[in-house]
Amino acid sequence: MSERSPAPGGLGLVETLVNTLDLETGADSLDTEEGRAPLGLTQDDVPAARELRESLRATLLAHAGHPPHRAVTPLGELLAAVPLVVTVDPADGSAALAPAGEGSLTARVAAAVAQALVAGTWSRFKACEAADCHWAYYDRSPGGRGRWCSMQVCGARAKMRRYRAKDS
Numbered sequence: 124m125s126e127r128s129p130a131p132g133g134l135g136l137v138e139t140l141v142n143t144l145d146l147e148t149g150a151d152s153l154d155t156e157e158g159r160a161p162l163g164l165t166q167d168d169v170p171a172a173r174e175l176r177e178s179l180r181a182t183l184l185a186h187a188g189h190p191p192h193r194a195v196t197p198l199g200e201l202l203a204a205v206p207l208v209v210t211v212d213p214a215d216g217s218a219a220l221a222p223a224g225e226g227s228l229t230a231r232v233a234a235a236v237a238q239a240l241v242a243g244t245w246s247r248f249k250a251c252e253a254a255d256c257h258w259a260y261y262d263r264s265p266g267g268r269g270r271w272c273s274m275q276v277c278g279a280r281a282k283m284r285r286y287r288a289k290d291s
Contacts, residue, residue, distance in 0.1 A: 130261035133235030134248050136162075140172065140232070141179050141250070141259035162228055175201055175229055183250035183259055187269075192257055205230040207237065 130138040139161055143152045152158025153169050153176075164172055178198040181191035206223035207230065220237040222230030239245035247262045249269065262269035 127260050127263070130248055130259070131239075131244055132242060133231075133238045134244060134261060136235050137179060137232055137248070138259045138261070140176050140228070141183065143172075143176060146257055147255045164228060168228065172228055175232060179232070180250050180257055180259070183248060184252075184257065186246055187249040187252055187262075189250070189252055192254075201229055202233040202236065205233050207234055 129135045143158060143162075144150075151173075153164070153172055156166075159165065159169070159172075162172065174196055177193070178195045178201055181193075181195045182198045184191060205227060207220045208223045209218055210221045211218045220234050222234055224230075236245060239248065244261070247267055248259065249262050250257045250259055260269070
């Protein structure tokens with residue numbers, strides 16, 4: 124739904140995962156092989172991916188100052204279950220956190236969250252406040268107070284609802 128540019132760094136992976144579900148239509152791209160392919164998922168991975176997606180959505184809503192959309196497994200519990208290792212590039216000495224082993228989706232998300240924490244971008248990664256949207260977006264507004272994934276769609280709808288409520 125968003126016309127915003129993609130989230131920076133590894134948050135692009137998280138954004139892709141959260142935005143696999145269109146709350147307005149109910150369409151879930153994890154239901155199709157084509158929708159799972161960008162995330163490297165098989166059909167067997169879908170239940171865990173959905174649980175992770177909704178935990179991420181609740182966390183992104185919290186970043187925007189909103190309560191969870193429903194009861195979910197806390198994101199910290201899901202991420203604590205995956206091991207990460209520190210890698211060091213021998214060429215330039217740069218260090219990073221990376222998934223240990225084969226890198227499940229949860230491990231890749233944990234590494235992306237850690238990278239975003241270090242980069243200072245994690246708290247600007249939010250979910251749209253519109254109840255029929257909750258699309259993930261990266262808030263690039265100067266004050267970090269963005270509320271909607273799209274000012275032209277979700278923002279305009281919210282403002283129109285408020286305007287109409289005044290006339291009632």
